[in-house]
Amino acid sequence: MSAERPTPLRSKVSQRTLEQSQPKVDLPVRVERLEWQADGSASRLSLGSIALMSGALCVLGFALFDAMQSIIVNFSAYPVATSLLGALLSVFTLTLSVLTFREWQGFTNISQYTQSRLQEDVLAEMDKAPLLTALRDHARHFSKHSYAAQCFTRFEQSLQDDHSAAEVRKLYKHCVTDAVEKKAQEVLKKESVAAGSMTFISPNHLIQTLVIVWISLRTIRRVSLVFGLRPGRLGNWKLLKVLAQNLAAQSIFDLATDEVTNQISGSLSAKFMENSAEAVAAGALNVRLGKTLIRLLR
Amino acid sequence: MYPVFDKVTKPFKKLASAGREQFDQWFLQDTHRFTITGLSRSGKSMLFTSLMTILKHRSEGQYNCLPLLTRLPMELVEHMRLEPIDGYTLFPLEEHLSELDNRRWPQPTEQVYGFKLIVRLKQIARVKQWLLPYTDVVFEFIDYPGEWVTDLPMLNKTYSQWSDSTWAQQASEPQSHFAGGWQQFVREFDFESSPTSEKVQQLLDAYLRYLHEAKQQGISMLQPGSFLLDSDGYDWRKAGFTPLPAKITSDVSHPWNQLFSQHFLQFQSQWLNPLKQSTFKEADKQIILIDLFEGLNHSKQHLYQLKETLSHLAETFVYGNPNWFSRHVLNKSQIGKVAFVATKMDLAPAAQHDNMLSLLKDISAGAVAKFADKPIKFEHFLVSAIQTTDADSEADSLRFLNANREYVEASFEPIPDAIKAMPADEHFPLLNAQVPDDYLPRILNGRGLDRLLQFLLE
Numbered sequence: 001m002s003a004e005r006p007t008p009l010r011s012k013v014s015q016r017t018l019e020q021s022q023p024k025v026d027l028p029v030r031v032e033r034l035e036w037q038a039d040g041s042a043s044r045l046s047l048g049s050i051a052l053m054s055g056a057l058c059v060l061g062f063a064l065f066d067a068m069q070s071i072i073v074n075f076s077a078y079p080v081a082t083s084l085l086g087a088l089l090s091v092f093t094l095t096l097s098v099l100t101f102r103e104w105q106g107f108t109n110i111s112q113y114t115q116s117r118l119q120e121d122v123l124a125e126m127d128k129a130p131l132l133t134a135l136r137d138h139a140r141h142f143s144k145h146s147y148a149a150q151c152f153t154r155f156e157q158s159l160q161d162d163h164s165a166a167e168v169r170k171l172y173k174h175c176v177t178d179a180v181e182k183k184a185q186e187v188l189k190k191e192s193v194a195a196g197s198m199t200f201i202s203p204n205h206l207i208q209t210l211v212i213v214w215i216s217l218r219t220i221r222r223v224s225l226v227f228g229l230r231p232g233r234l235g236n237w238k239l240l241k242v243l244a245q246n247l248a249a250q251s252i253f254d255l256a257t258d259e260v261t262n263q264i265s266g267s268l269s270a271k272f273m274e275n276s277a278e279a280v281a282a283g284a285l286n287v288r289l290g291k292t293l294i295r296l297l298r
Numbered sequence: 299m300y301p302v303f304d305k306v307t308k309p310f311k312k313l314a315s316a317g318r319e320q321f322d323q324w325f326l327q328d329t330h331r332f333t334i335t336g337l338s339r340s341g342k343s344m345l346f347t348s349l350m351t352i353l354k355h356r357s358e359g360q361y362n363c364l365p366l367l368t369r370l371p372m373e374l375v376e377h378m379r380l381e382p383i384d385g386y387t388l389f390p391l392e393e394h395l396s397e398l399d400n401r402r403w404p405q406p407t408e409q410v411y412g413f414k415l416i417v418r419l420k421q422i423a424r425v426k427q428w429l430l431p432y433t434d435v436v437f438e439f440i441d442y443p444g445e446w447v448t449d450l451p452m453l454n455k456t457y458s459q460w461s462d463s464t465w466a467q468q469a470s471e472p473q474s475h476f477a478g479g480w481q482q483f484v485r486e487f488d489f490e491s492s493p494t495s496e497k498v499q500q501l502l503d504a505y506l507r508y509l510h511e512a513k514q515q516g517i518s519m520l521q522p523g524s525f526l527l528d529s530d531g532y533d534w535r536k537a538g539f540t541p542l543p544a545k546i547t548s549d550v551s552h553p554w555n556q557l558f559s560q561h562f563l564q565f566q567s568q569w570l571n572p573l574k575q576s577t578f579k580e581a582d583k584q585i586i587l588i589d590l591f592e593g594l595n596h597s598k599q600h601l602y603q604l605k606e607t608l609s610h611l612a613e614t615f616v617y618g619n620p621n622w623f624s625r626h627v628l629n630k631s632q633i634g635k636v637a638f639v640a641t642k643m644d645l646a647p648a649a650q651h652d653n654m655l656s657l658l659k660d661i662s663a664g665a666v667a668k669f670a671d672k673p674i675k676f677e678h679f680l681v682s683a684i685q686t687t688d689a690d691s692e693a694d695s696l697r698f699l700n701a702n703r704e705y706v707e708a709s710f711e712p713i714p715d716a717i718k719a720m721p722a723d724e725h726f727p728l729l730n731a732q733v734p735d736d737y738l739p740r741i742l743n744g745r746g747l748d749r750l751l752q753f754l755l756e
Contacts, residue, residue, distance in 0.1 A: 012711040013709065018704075027739045030362065
């Protein structure tokens with residue numbers, strides 16, 4: 001008996017030769033180490049400095065002008081000097097306007113940022129395309145060169161066409177959400193150590209309070225920058241509520257340590273103990289401030 | 299003086315060294331023992347080549363590969379190294395890469411290779427840095443010919459049981475299309491004459507011809523698959539056997555039955571048992587590689603046969619989930635995680651991948667049922683070890699380099715999402731995609747390996 005051969009089957013794949021060669025595929029992007037410093041771009045002259053300097057120059061210029069005017073009263077006789085002073089005034093006015101605009105932008109950024117916060121339950125129900133759109137929309141609020149923006153770039157580089165919506169969410173969490181939060185915790189840890197150390201060496205309560213105000217404001221700015229938010233100086237108002245709580249709690253702690261100090265009658269060891277306790281408290285409260293901020297921006 | 303001192307301290311040094319190794323093993327190593335159960339041509343060798351190439355470039359070149367593999371964070375990988383496993387030849391990675399460099403696919407595996415892939419992760423927690431400065435994630439892989447794995451179910455059978463079931467398989471589709479010549483030979487064979495070595499050789503040659511042809515035609519369940527390879531482990535020419543008609547296997551006094559039963563027992567004791575002990579023991583995770591295209595290329599019956607083969611294979615492994623104490627102290631090994639992996643997924647358009655995944659689930663349903671009542675985790679994956687194809691403007695088409703190295707567009711009709719949805723008179727011819735010139739970026743852009751490793755390491 002010969003082998004019973006199967007009947008030929010209909011092909012469900014059709015092929016045609018193309019008049020082109022196979023395109024080359026690029027190597028995957030190399031992952032650069034994310035180097036980000038809270039004050040990394042401070043080397044260039046900021047707008048604030050320009051405004052201040054041009055203002056000072058204006059004052060000096062007008063003073064000079066006044067001095068010169070007292071000697072030469074005729075404007076037509078001194079066209080260059082008056083032009084220069086006019087130009088300086090223009091620079092000052094312009095930079096001040098830009099600065100005001102940036103402050104206003106920072107002020108509105110907070111609302112926009114907190115309103116555009118990603119709702120995990122909403123994202124969980126999204127398909128891949130709307131999910132990516134939502135993530136990209138959210139990422140538009142990240143300021144350029146911020147850590148969050150760098151993380152988002154890495155996320156985009158990691159995306160592959162076969163990733164499902166769940167995998168995109170997982171990848172975003174790994175590359176952006178978790179990484180940014182980890183960095184924010186690192187920054188907060190550093191700031192809290194700084195707060196504790198400076199409180200410890202502060203000679204009196206006035207300086208101590210000023211130090212805490214300064215470190216708290218710096219913490220707010222640096223943590224916000226990690227999240228890609230530039231709140232601006234005026235824009236911190238929402239965050240000041242947390243700061244006020246921070247300071248109120250610190251004042252209560254001051255009272256308590258003062259009382260203990262009085263009881264021990266002001267010896268050197270008591271002073272050391274007081275400062276140590278306040279340093280620990282300042283550090284801990286700075287952590288609270290930062291954590292509240294992280295919760296707000298997360 | 300020194301030799302005496304050395305003699306005295308040597309046992310202590312040995313003890314200290316053994317203690318250190320044990321400490322490292324318990325606290326500094328996270329060992330994952332994989333058994334890769336893949337039939338012949340399922341893409342095992344290419345998968346290993348790809349996996350090692352990707353991990354190497356990921357850790358040394360910092361290329362953004364395997365983005366979903368968060369269990370091995372890129373920033374924590376200190377280095378990666380390859381080590382042989384005692385008693386095994388090291389996997390020929392360089393040879394395989396050199397083959398790819400010459401635009402040839404790596405040769406199919408015809409001997410067993412064993413290797414450890416050790417990825418050292420830095421410890422970043424400050425206190426832990428002093429106590430446990432690093433963690434070595436150790437992957438132990440054993441690559442072996444796919445023909446061997448199909449023989450494992452023979453361990454649970456007697457010769458007559460095996461012979462009868464093989465005979466029954468040959469009578470049904472798709473084997474029946476290719477077994478005609480062999481069966482005709484058996485019908486005309488004189489079994490009344492005594493089984494001399496010449497007669498046995500004639501029978502073996504005829505059976506081998508059938509096995510080779512059936513393999514060419516995509517049959518996955520061929521036993522003994524080991525006879526298809528000239529391995530050193532078992533001399534089948536000297537002590538071979540073939541299935542015999544039921545009238546002979548039912549007669550225990552028949553000289554042919556007695557001889558082949560004896561050879562079958564030798565095959566089990568000298569080859570299969572040691573093979574199972576050495577190659578398939580101590581695994582805690584199993585990757586079952588499945589080439590769906592092999593079935594789609596041939597026929598619906600081939601897909602059913604693939605399902606049956608997987609179901610038989612699942613019977614031969616020990617599944618369970620031992621705890622840390624049983625695993626590390628009592629050295630009890632059971633497979634606690636199973637990944638069903640459909641390979642060569644770059645050969646199907648992305649739009650068809652959902653159907654491919656459903657088809658994979660359907661084909662593995664019989665195997666899944668074998669461990670459904672056991673506390674093990676299993677998942678299905680689509681993987682391409684290398685992206686040989688490119689996306690086309692049409693969702694159901696793709697482009698690839700054919701055997702003449704011409705760039706070709708292939709358009710697919712919908713791939714069935716289950717075997718029963720596959721028409722009996724249709725097939726999806728396998729795309730004979732060649733090694734692309736830019737094979738390295740295409741390996742690094744492979745898909746699905748990160749999902750697979752993440753699942754296995756979690």
